[in-house]
Amino acid sequence: MSDFTPRSEFLQTLMARGYVHQCSDYEGLDALAARGEVIAYVGYDCTARSLHVGSLISIMMLSWLQKTGNKPIALMGGGTTRVGDPSGRDETRRILSLEDIENNKSGIQGVFDKVIQFGASRTDALMVDNAEWLTQLNYIEMLRDIGRHFSVNRMMSMDSVRMRLEREQELSFIEFNYMILQAYDFTELARRYGCNLQMGGSDQWGNIVTGIDLGRRMGTPQLYALTCPLLTTASGAKMGKTASGAVWLNADMLSTYEYWQFWRNTEDADVGRFLRLFTFMPLGEIARLEALAGAEINEAKKILATEATALMHGREAAEAAAETARTTFEAGGTAADLPSIEVAEAELKAGLGVLNAFVRAGLVASNGEARRQVQSGGLRVNDAVVTDIGQMLTLADATQAGAIKLSFGKKKHVLVRPA
RNA sequence: GGGGGAAUGUCCCGAGCGGCAAAGGGGGCGGACUGUAAAUCCGCUGGCUAAGCCUUCGCAGGUUCGAGUCCUGCUUCCCCCA
Numbered sequence: 001m002s003d004f005t006p007r008s009e010f011l012q013t014l015m016a017r018g019y020v021h022q023c024s025d026y027e028g029l030d031a032l033a034a035r036g037e038v039i040a041y042v043g044y045d046c047t048a049r050s051l052h053v054g055s056l057i058s059i060m061m062l063s064w065l066q067k068t069g070n071k072p073i074a075l076m077g078g079g080t081t082r083v084g085d086p087s088g089r090d091e092t093r094r095i096l097s098l099e100d101i102e103n104n105k106s107g108i109q110g111v112f113d114k115v116i117q118f119g120a121s122r123t124d125a126l127m128v129d130n131a132e133w134l135t136q137l138n139y140i141e142m143l144r145d146i147g148r149h150f151s152v153n154r155m156m157s158m159d160s161v162r163m164r165l166e167r168e169q170e171l172s173f174i175e176f177n178y179m180i181l182q183a184y185d186f187t188e189l190a191r192r193y194g195c196n197l198q199m200g201g202s203d204q205w206g207n208i209v210t211g212i213d214l215g216r217r218m219g220t221p222q223l224y225a226l227t228c229p230l231l232t233t234a235s236g237a238k239m240g241k242t243a244s245g246a247v248w249l250n251a252d253m254l255s256t257y258e259y260w261q262f263w264r265n266t267e268d269a270d271v272g273r274f275l276r277l278f279t280f281m282p283l284g285e286i287a288r289l290e291a292l293a294g295a296e297i298n299e300a301k302k303i304l305a306t307e308a309t310a311l312m313h314g315r316e317a318a319e320a321a322a323e324t325a326r327t328t329f330e331a332g333g334t335a336a337d338l339p340s341i342e343v344a345e346a347e348l349k350a351g352l353g354v355l356n357a358f359v360r361a362g363l364v365a366s367n368g369e370a371r372r373q374v375q376s377g378g379l380r381v382n383d384a385v386v387t388d389i390g391q392m393l394t395l396a397d398a399t400q401a402g403a404i405k406l407s408f409g410k411k412k413h414v415l416v417r418p419a
Numbered sequence: 420g421g422g423g424g425a426a427u428g429u430c431c432c433g434a435g436c437g438g439c440a441a442a443g444g445g446g447g448c449g450g451a452c453u454g455u456a457a458a459u460c461c462g463c464u465g466g467c468u469a470a471g472c473c474u475u476c477g478c479a480g481g482u483u484c485g486a487g488u489c490c491u492g493c494u495u496c497c498c499c500c501a
Contacts, residue, residue, distance in 0.1 A: 261455080264455065265455060265456075266456080267456055267457060268454090268456050268457065269456085269457075270456095271456095294454075295453090295454040295456095296454090297454085297456080298454055298455080298456080301454095301455085301456080325455080328455095329455060330455095364448095366465090366466065366467090367466080367467070367469095368465080368466065368467080368469090369448090369463090369464085371469090372448095372449085372462090372463055372464080373448085373449060373463085375449095375462080375463080376448095376449045376450055376461095376462055376463065377449075377450060378448080378449040378450070378463095379449090408448090408449085409448080409449060409450090410449095410455065411455055
């Protein structure tokens with residue numbers, strides 16, 4: 001749809017910033033948005049205690065929706081998580097206990113009010129849980145009212161299903177039903193709240209369109225679909241993984257320092273795209289930063305890191321992370337608020353083996369890995385490369401700051417504090 | 420119900436004459452070069468109290484000095500026939 005020129009601020013912004021992958025009806029949606037009548041939802045499954053950067057694009061979309069005068073709905077998948085979405089999955093998801101789902105839900109909810117305003121006015125956001133209606137469904141009624149609108153022939157041809165079948169992988173009946181529930185969510189939200197747009201990642205296209213179809217058959221007003229691209233780096237790698245795992249949005253799952261570092265390590269080619277997607281900075285300013293060449297683009301990366309971190313962790317924490325990074329990487333010093341662990345003073349007096357220390361700090365997984373890293377020169381104590389696997393750390397190694405700095409590679413540092 | 424095939428290093432794919440901590444990829448991590456980038460090159464990618472010991476090839480037994488490899492039973496999946 002490159003020849004389409006939107007009139008609404010909502011679509012103009014989303015298209016200019018690179019959020020749009022596919023839309024079911026650009027003109028129709030644009031007309032709604034121009035009148036401020038879009039009520040859009042994005043669904044989030046409660047599969048972990050925190051969402052990760054992969055969900056951030058859609059959260060930003062909800063935010064822009066509100067900023068441009070429309071109403072966002074954040075849908076918690078308290079019900080659908082009990083079933084499990086097969087999209088993009090090779091294997092059956094583990095079935096989570098109800099208790100886990102509740103815990104995850106409460107962990108996830110917190111991120112939304114950082115970029116979206118909730119309340120009771122026309123453009124204030126709503127948060128709802130699809131467990132509210134899904135758990136009320138009765139099987140026979142559901143088959144009669146909803147199931148009759150679904151064609152198994154069509155369901156079999158959907159990407160999420162076909163992929164499993166073609167690769168001869170298990171697809172359980174419960175998962176096969178996921179799209180029905182998601183489609184039903186859309187119509188239920190349309191009925192309850194006048195919701196008329198569902199947004200999501202491009203892998204959700206099939207499920208969303210199925211919902212539009214169901215809505216039409218069940219008599220809702222016209223519904224719309226809008227998907228965003230899936231997040232990958234310029235070199236094609238899936239984004240959102242670090243050495244320690246996923247890039248979580250919650251600070252208790254991934255520290256502010258590490259979150260800032262994640263953005264700081266963005267590839268050159270991604271800087272402009274990420275600034276548009278993950279910050280609210282004006283496009284003109286972004287264009288200027290993006291144009292920086294060579295080593296100068298590092299300035300843009302720092303701004304990206306601080307702005308993106310400020311959105312999720314607060315301005316103050318983001319500035320602090322930036323400062324920690326500056327003293328650590330640019331001044332070559334030791335910042336006091338690097339991640340740290342405590343070791344009993346008595347233990348340090350007796351002498352703590354380097355290998356053990358690196359394992360305790362969580363920098364390496366095992367003694368064996370620590371040994372191997374010593375071989376390739378990847379471990380440092382107070383910036384001195386470790387060459388002897390028998391080296392002992394004692395209180396005497398603590399610098400003036402009162403801690404011992406352990407480094408793994410060039411970027412990962414942990415302080416050992418006597419306690 | 421009958422017949423045939425499959426399951427390998429807890430990231431993934433995948434080889435494996437009875438001597439195997441188990442080929443080769445991908446991914447990941449470290450080093451060099453750089454700009455906390457990319458590309459390229461090199462190394463590593465079961466655990467431990469470490470020239471030794473322990474635990475790994477769907478599960479449980481068996482044969483053998485010795486089993487991922489052979490035999491029996493079981494589980495799960497796929498294909499063909501009914």
